[in-house]
Amino acid sequence: MGTRARWFRFGATAVVAAAIALSLAAGRGAASTVYGPGGLGEPSLEEGARIRALGGAGVAEHGPIQFSLVNPASTTEIRTLLLQATILPSYRQIDGKYATSETASETVVPSFRAAVRFPLGMVLGGAYAVGTDARFRADRPESAGTVSALRIEGTGGLQLIRLSLAKAIGRTTRVGFDYEIVAGSFREEWNRNFADTSLTTMSDTVEVRYDRVGRWRIGGQQSLGSWTLGGVYETKRELPMTITQRGAGSTIKETGRSLTIPDGWVVGLSGMLTTRLHVATQYRRANWKRESLQSDLVDFRPMQRYSFGLERVGSSQDGASWASRLPIRLGVSYLEWPDLMPLDGETTIAGGSAGVNELTFSLGTGMATQDKGGGIDFTIEAGKRGDKDALGVSERFVRAALTLQVGDDTWK
Amino acid sequence: MRPAPPLLILLLAAAVFAGSGCSKQQDKLFANRRLLRGEGGLGTTTSLILTPDRDTYAGTAKSILDSPALVGTDGPLEARAFFTSSIWLLPPSTVPSDSIIGIEVQIAVDSLSDRPIVSSIVAMSENAGAFDSSKVWGDPSGAQPGLTLAQADVNDPGPLKFVLPPAKYADIQRWAARPDSFQGLAFVGTSSNALILLDANAALMRIIYLNRATAVDNPDTTNTPLRRHYALRSPLAPAPTGSDTTLVLGGNFDTGLLLRFPPLSVPEGSTVNEATLRLRLDPATTPFATGDEVEIVALGIKSYWDESLTQRDSLTFDLTTLGIRSKVAVSAGDSVISVALPPRIIREWSGPLAVNNGVLIQIRKPYYTPPILVRSRESSLPVELRVSYTGPPPARF
Numbered sequence: 001m002g003t004r005a006r007w008f009r010f011g012a013t014a015v016v017a018a019a020i021a022l023s024l025a026a027g028r029g030a031a032s033t034v035y036g037p038g039g040l041g042e043p044s045l046e047e048g049a050r051i052r053a054l055g056g057a058g059v060a061e062h063g064p065i066q067f068s069l070v071n072p073a074s075t076t077e078i079r080t081l082l083l084q085a086t087i088l089p090s091y092r093q094i095d096g097k098y099a100t101s102e103t104a105s106e107t108v109v110p111s112f113r114a115a116v117r118f119p120l121g122m123v124l125g126g127a128y129a130v131g132t133d134a135r136f137r138a139d140r141p142e143s144a145g146t147v148s149a150l151r152i153e154g155t156g157g158l159q160l161i162r163l164s165l166a167k168a169i170g171r172t173t174r175v176g177f178d179y180e181i182v183a184g185s186f187r188e189e190w191n192r193n194f195a196d197t198s199l200t201t202m203s204d205t206v207e208v209r210y211d212r213v214g215r216w217r218i219g220g221q222q223s224l225g226s227w228t229l230g231g232v233y234e235t236k237r238e239l240p241m242t243i244t245q246r247g248a249g250s251t252i253k254e255t256g257r258s259l260t261i262p263d264g265w266v267v268g269l270s271g272m273l274t275t276r277l278h279v280a281t282q283y284r285r286a287n288w289k290r291e292s293l294q295s296d297l298v299d300f301r302p303m304q305r306y307s308f309g310l311e312r313v314g315s316s317q318d319g320a321s322w323a324s325r326l327p328i329r330l331g332v333s334y335l336e337w338p339d340l341m342p343l344d345g346e347t348t349i350a351g352g353s354a355g356v357n358e359l360t361f362s363l364g365t366g367m368a369t370q371d372k373g374g375g376i377d378f379t380i381e382a383g384k385r386g387d388k389d390a391l392g393v394s395e396r397f398v399r400a401a402l403t404l405q406v407g408d409d410t411w412k
Numbered sequence: 413m414r415p416a417p418p419l420l421i422l423l424l425a426a427a428v429f430a431g432s433g434c435s436k437q438q439d440k441l442f443a444n445r446r447l448l449r450g451e452g453g454l455g456t457t458t459s460l461i462l463t464p465d466r467d468t469y470a471g472t473a474k475s476i477l478d479s480p481a482l483v484g485t486d487g488p489l490e491a492r493a494f495f496t497s498s499i500w501l502l503p504p505s506t507v508p509s510d511s512i513i514g515i516e517v518q519i520a521v522d523s524l525s526d527r528p529i530v531s532s533i534v535a536m537s538e539n540a541g542a543f544d545s546s547k548v549w550g551d552p553s554g555a556q557p558g559l560t561l562a563q564a565d566v567n568d569p570g571p572l573k574f575v576l577p578p579a580k581y582a583d584i585q586r587w588a589a590r591p592d593s594f595q596g597l598a599f600v601g602t603s604s605n606a607l608i609l610l611d612a613n614a615a616l617m618r619i620i621y622l623n624r625a626t627a628v629d630n631p632d633t634t635n636t637p638l639r640r641h642y643a644l645r646s647p648l649a650p651a652p653t654g655s656d657t658t659l660v661l662g663g664n665f666d667t668g669l670l671l672r673f674p675p676l677s678v679p680e681g682s683t684v685n686e687a688t689l690r691l692r693l694d695p696a697t698t699p700f701a702t703g704d705e706v707e708i709v710a711l712g713i714k715s716y717w718d719e720s721l722t723q724r725d726s727l728t729f730d731l732t733t734l735g736i737r738s739k740v741a742v743s744a745g746d747s748v749i750s751v752a753l754p755p756r757i758i759r760e761w762s763g764p765l766a767v768n769n770g771v772l773i774q775i776r777k778p779y780y781t782p783p784i785l786v787r788s789r790e791s792s793l794p795v796e797l798r799v800s801y802t803g804p805p806p807a808r809f
Contacts, residue, residue, distance in 0.1 A: 037446040138447060145457035146685075146800060152447060190455070190805040192685075199685040199800050200755065204455070208808045245804045247683035249756050252804065295809040297449045347448050393446070 033136070034094045034393050035356055035386065039298040039339030041134030041157040041186075045305075046070070046111040046127075048086050048403035049377035053364025054309025055331030057282035060230030060270035062174060062221055065368065065375060065405055067115070069162075070266055070284070071219040071232050072176030075115045075123045076168040079373060081408040085112035090399030097344060097392045108133060110401075115164070123166045123176075131158030134186050146199065148192045158261075159184030162217070172224065178217035182239060182261055185209045204247045210239035210259050227271030234286070236263040241293075257294060262287040268307070278311040288338035296348040299340035301355055307333045309362075329379070331362040337385075344392030354390035359383050364401075373407025449806035457685065462797040464789045466672040466717075466770065469659040470724040471648030473548040480522040480609035480779060481643040482664065483534055484601025488649035489664050491607065494555045495519070495615050495638040496543055496596030500588035503621040503634055513631065514620035515576040515584070517597060517638070521566060524780055525609035532566040532606035536574040539595040545642040555644065557598040566608050581619065596640070607664060609779055612641045647723070654719030657791040658694045662706065662775035663783030668724055670717055672770030673797045675762045681804030684755035689735075690796040691749045691773070694785035699744045706784075707776045710735040710751055712760070713769040724772065734771060742784060749784070758799055 033042040046069045051058035058068030065082065067074040075082075089107040108130065115125035134157035140150040161183055166176030186208040193201050215237035221230040239261060243254040268282030284307070288300035309331035315324040340353035364379030379401040388394040447454060476482060482491035495517075503512070517536060521527055540558035541547075547554025562574035587594040601608060615638040622629040648665045660667045671689070678684060689710065700706075712730035721727075737751045751773065761768040775784070787793045 035446060038449065140447070140454070142454060142457075144453055144455075145802070146459050148457055148802075150454060152805075186808050188805065188808065192455075192457075192802065194457070194685065194800075196686075198688055198750075198752070198798070199457075202683045202685055202802060204683055204802075204805050206805050206808055241809075243807060243809065245681050245807065247681060247802075247804055249759055250678075250681050250683065250804075252681040254807075257809075293809055297807070297809055341446070342449075347450055391446075 033092070033133070033385070034395050035337075035339070035341065035391070036134050036136030036154055037138065037152070038341045039337075041132035043303060043335065043337055044108075044110050044130040044133050044157075045333075046129035046131075046160070048084055048111070048405070049364055049379040049401035050329065050366055050403065051280075051309075052381065052401045053329035053331050053362045053377070053379040054280045054311060055282075055307035055333040055360070055362060056284075056305060057268050057270070057280035057307035057309045057331070057333075059219070059232055059266045059268035059282050059284075060221060060228040061280060062223075062228060062230075064372060065407070068230075069111055069113060069127055069129060070282075071221065071230050072125070072162075072164040072166050072178045072217060073174040073219040073221045073230070074166075075125055075164065075176065076121065076166045076174040078115050078117050078123050079407065081114075081116045082373070082405060083112075083114050083407075084403060084405045086110055086401055086403040088399055088401050090397055092395050092397045095388055095394050095396070097388050106135075108135075121167050123164075125162070125164035125166070127160075127162040127164065129160045129162065131160045131182070131184075133157045142192070146194060146196060148194045148199075151191045152188055153191075154186070154188045156184050156186045158182055166219075172222060174221040176219045178219070179214050180217055180234075181212055181214040182210070182237065183212050202248060204245070207244045207246070208241060209244070210241045213237055213239060215261060225271075227269065230266075230268050230270070232266040234264040237261045260292045262289065262292055264303075276313045276315070278313055280307070280309045280311070282307040286338065292338075296350065297342065299349045299353050300338045301336065301340055303336060303338035305333055305335045307331065326365050326367070329362070329364040329366075331364075333360045333362075334358070335360070341391060343390055354387060356386045356391070358385035366403075369407075371407065374405045376405070377401075377403045447806070449808070452803060452806055455803040455805050457800055457802040459686070459798065459800040460676065462673045462676065462799060463794045464671045464770075464797075465674045466719055467659060467670065467789050467795065468652050468654050468656070468719045468721060469661065469667045469669050470652065470721050471665045471667050472725055473645075473647060473723050474725055475545040475548075475642040475644055477545060477642050478777075479612035480525060480777075481612040481641055482607060482645060482779065483599050483610055483643065484532065484607040485604055486607035486664050487605065488646070489607065490646040491601075491643055491664075492555070492557065493599045493610055493612070493641065493643040494539055494543060494596050495599070495612075495641045496539075496594065497617070497636050497638050497640060498591050499636070500584060500591065500617070501619075501634040501636045502585060502588050503619060503632070507621050507623070509578075509581055511622045511624060512578040512581045512619065513622060515578060515580050515617070516620075517562070517574040517576070517617050518571045518615070519574075519599070519638075520571040520611040520614035522609035522611045528566050528603075528606050528608070530567065530603075530606075532601065532603040532608060533563050534566060534572055534608060535560045535600050535602050536562045536564070537598050537600075539598045541595065543596040543640070549644045549646050555595070555598060557600050561597075563602070566606070571614065572610070584617075584619070597638070612643075615641065651722040654721075655790050657788055658696070659786040659788045661691070661773060661784040661786055662778030662781065664779055665783075666774070666778050667783065668772045668774035669786060669795075670713065670721065670724065670770060670772055671795055672713075672768065673761065675766055675768050676758060676799060678758060678762050678801050679803060682801045683804075684758045684799065684801045686798060686800035687753040687755050687758050688798045689751040689753055689771070689773070690798060691751065691784070691786045692793045692795060693742070693747055693749065694787050694791075697742055697746075697785040698782035699746075700742045700781045704781050705739045705741045706778065706781055708737040708740050708749070708751055709733055709774055709776055710753060711772045711774070712757065713772050714767070716769055727772070729772060742781075753797075758801070
């Protein structure tokens with residue numbers, strides 16, 4: 001069997017595998033983090049598997065298929081059409097301060113993206129990305145008053161819809177704009193079953209909705225030789241909020257508060273250390289603060305993510321072994337969640353608060369299609385988040401990102 | 413053909429992780445540790461027991477328009493039934509009067525009722541008053557029995573048969589010509605302590621005549637269903653005093669319980685999980701016969717009442733039934749009958765603008781079973797309303 005036929009079979013099979021995996025993933029996830037019941041939820045990294053393997057350092061990445069969801073300017077080298085989707089199965093072990101550990105697993109779809117090149121070098125894109133994931137599910141026997149069993153299911157979070165426009169200016173400068181609509185909502189369903197059957201099962205909901213308005217994100221890249229400097233600035237936007245607590249025959253609606261999506265910025269550097277060793281670094285910051293959302297239940301601090309990654313680029317020489325053709329990526333990131341949650345045992349932040357810090361190590365690889373217009377990337381991430389002493393629980397996690405990218409030539 | 417090693421590795425990895433990522437366990441222990449948001453906890457369920465601040469029982473003077481129709485007496489109760497038709501079916505006009513050989517009115521006894529085992533007479537007469545179901549018992553402008561035309565004994569098998577002489581045919585011809593001029597037939601019981609339940613849907617007038625159009629005289633009949641009917645019942649006796657220790661539910665007087673509970677302040681945002689009425693039975697309640705069951709109905713009362721009320725006809729009620737409890741049987745030793753009310757009623761009875769006139773409990777078609785005796789608020793074990801509500805879940809932010 002020839003090389004072309006083998007690559008074709010790889011592409012076709014990969015598409016089928018990814019489709020199956022995506023369909024398995026859809027709607028199956030239950031919880032994302034043990035910290036889901038409070039604050040904004042888990043800050044999600046919207047990047048595909050390749051950049052995730054580099055610790056999330058993508059702001060200075062560019063190329064025909066090596067774009068970043070963080071920087072709209074990174075798409076300028078797309079040749080025609082590119083579609084990208086990522087799934088993220090994860091496995092968590094949760095450790096409590098006073099009890100034994102437990103495990104949970106789920107699958108989420110952190111992002112998908114489409115970009116198409118138009119005449120005059122303009123690239124138009126659209127993307128969906130999870131900003132924060134506030135899903136959780138908890139079962140709890142409740143003995144306050146009449147004995148009951150509670151099941152609480154939380155869904156939603158901040159979801160981002162981005163419309164992008166990018167263009168290269170000359171050979172070394174790239175600029176892009178995102179119009180980012182902050183969509184989604186927070187919703188919790190509280191189902192309570194009573195041991196006493198004369199009491200009707202209740203289903204209350206808590207819902208937080210905010211106006212779906214947009215903000216601008218402006219990105220740029222400047223290359224010098226094999227090195228590229230990238231940066232993004234995100235504007236601030238205030239979203240009026242409506243909080244609704246709904247029980248049977250009773251609704252409490254609160255308006256007047258707002259959620260302010262803060263301004264932020266990202267800066268990073270990517271380049272080749274040697275002919276096959278690529279390095280990427282990034283610092284990302286969103287200026288969350290107390291005024292972002294007035295609440296007794298959560299405080300905020302700036303969200304910061306430090307990313308660093310190395311990639312051994314796969315060999316493209318004829319006759320190279322398959323192992324040599326595979327890229328190998330290593331990365332590390334350190335994330336400070338914006339949420340400052342009540343300390344363990346406290347019900348409000350008046351008794352003190354603590355943040356969640358997350359350290360993640362990643363290892364990945366991938367393959368490009370024959371036409372170099374698409375590919376599949378795979379990354380394993382492992383890390384730890386939260387302080388058991390301060391928050392009562394901590395989490396260790398292992399997750400796998402699988403990204404499928406197809407260009408229009410991939411199907412030929 | 414050998415698959416490429418990288419392809420195998422990637423597909424294997426994809427399959428393993430896509431499968432393993434499906435949720436299989438919730439955060440049973442720890443996710444809810446972070447749920448304690450704010451001082452309100454997770455919503456506490458509170459259960460309370462309320463007792464009435466007003467209760468009594470009341471009868472009704474309204475006509476009984478459906479079946480069965482009551483006739484006869486039972487202690488202080490006396491009942492009469494009235495039947496008529498808007499159209500009377502006569503033999504062909506070619507049939508001469510001397511061909512009428514028999515006229516009878518037949519009414520079946522309700523098949524679900526207990527038939528008296530001794531001779532019990534029901535007398536039929538022409539109604540001497542107005543056939544008007546809106547008139548109550550004792551109203552001189554309402555229906556009145558006239559001179560007895562015929563009698564039937566309930567103890568005889570089959571339907572009650574009231575036989576009229578053929579000469580009555582001339583009157584029937586007049587009724588047919590001018591139906592409005594006829595005020596119907598009245599039925600009263602003449603035997604003491606014999607209450608008969610008539611199947612009001614099985615009443616007819618039969619005219620038997622000889623059909624001389626054929627070579628041989630053949631008897632023929634016309635049957636006129638008596639579809640218009642009602643029954644009147646004497647007022648509830650003895651009348652309730654408003655401070656009785658026992659409340660009477662159902663029975664032949666069709667009494668209903670009127671219960672009013674003090675308003676309950678349910679916190680805003682709470683969900684009411686339960687509103688159960690617990691009727692605590694007086695031990696003197698006669699158990700139902702084996703297999704007998706009743707349907708208890710709860711109606712919201714919309715108008716004010718007090719405990720001096722003896723007839724409930726002046727009250728207005730919710731159009732929709734609050735609650736129904738079917739297949740209620742009372743056995744020896746039973747102490748409580750529960751009726752679930754919709755939780756919304758607790759909100760309707762609470763709050764500054766609430767209208768709280770309580771609830772009427774009655775039995776649908778109560779004539780087949782003995783009345784249920786329920787203890788009042790003047791007793792040591794009054795009716796209870798069990799209410800449970802749960803505070804709202806904590807806010808997200």
